[in-house]
Amino acid sequence: DTAVSQTPKYLVTQMGNDKSIKCEQNLGHDTMYWYKQDSKKFLKIMFSYNNKELIINETVPNRFSPKSPDKAHLNLHINSLELGDSAVYFCASSDSPAATDTQYFGPGTRLTVL
Amino acid sequence: TQLLEQSPQFLSIQEGENLTVYCNSSSVFSSLQWYRQEPGEGPVLLVTVVTGGEVKKLKRLTFQFGDARKDSSLHITAAQPGDTGLYLCAGGNDYKLSFGAGTTVTVRA
Numbered sequence: 211d212t213a214v215s216q217t218p219k220y221l222v223t224q225m226g227n228d229k230s231i232k233c234e235q236n237l238g239h240d241t242m243y244w245y246k247q248d249s250k251k252f253l254k255i256m257f258s259y260n261n262k263e264l265i266i267n268e269t270v271p272n273r274f275s276p277k278s279p280d281k282a283h284l285n286l287h288i289n290s291l292e293l294g295d296s297a298v299y300f301c302a303s304s305d306s307p308a309a310t311d312t313q314y315f316g317p318g319t320r321l322t323v324l
Numbered sequence: 325t326q327l328l329e330q331s332p333q334f335l336s337i338q339e340g341e342n343l344t345v346y347c348n349s350s351s352v353f354s355s356l357q358w359y360r361q362e363p364g365e366g367p368v369l370l371v372t373v374v375t376g377g378e379v380k381k382l383k384r385l386t387f388q389f390g391d392a393r394k395d396s397s398l399h400i401t402a403a404q405p406g407d408t409g410l411y412l413c414a415g416g417n418d419y420k421l422s423f424g425a426g427t428t429v430t431v432r433a
Binding site: 214250251252253254255258265266300302307308309310312313314315316317318 | 354355361364365366367368369372374410412416417418419420421422423425426428
């Protein structure tokens with residue numbers, strides 16, 4: 211009965227490849243997020259969706275494209291992977307987009323670009 | 325440029341000691357959250373504070389939001405090995421959370 215799940219847990223790939231990370235939440239939340247955590251543990255918002263609509267898009271290269279087929283899913287597709295994309299990517303969800311709401315994080319996907 | 329600065333970056337103490345972690349910003353936030361993250365897992369919310377000067381206590385953890393809503397502190401009394409983890413503060417405005425770089429706390433048995 212995992213609340214926020216991500217697949218895969220680990221992803222190792224070559225520069226230039228295209229890859230996707232999937233996220234699903236079973237909490238009935240309206241809002242979902244993607245965060246990037248770098249090697250220094252700095253966690254930065256990339257995107258947020260509310261009811262499948264994009265509400266935050268933080269100066270992320272357009273090689274990153276989120277897709278929300280329904281409220282329970284928010285997938286992240288990355289084109290032409292670069293070395294600097296190596297990081298841990300976290301999906302999260304919350305009841306509403308208000309910053310005071312609790313965000314529930316998934317276990318993370320560690321992406322390594324060689 | 326990070327909006328929130330956390331100090332110290334690393335903290336190692338003996339079981340039973342007290343510790344304080346600080347979170348400072350030049351920006352005003354409408355809310356401030358503290359999360360704890362363990363290795364290989366996502367952050368988990370500890371507390372949300374929304375009023376300047378607010379103090380919240382959760383068992384051995386005490387959280388304070390500065391009067392001007394620009395800073396916060398987390399104090400742990402009689403730390404235990406289970407308190408070990410990465411502590412992240414996050415300032416909230418409208419729909420966005422801005423995270424600090426975190427404080428890695430290690431409590432030695």
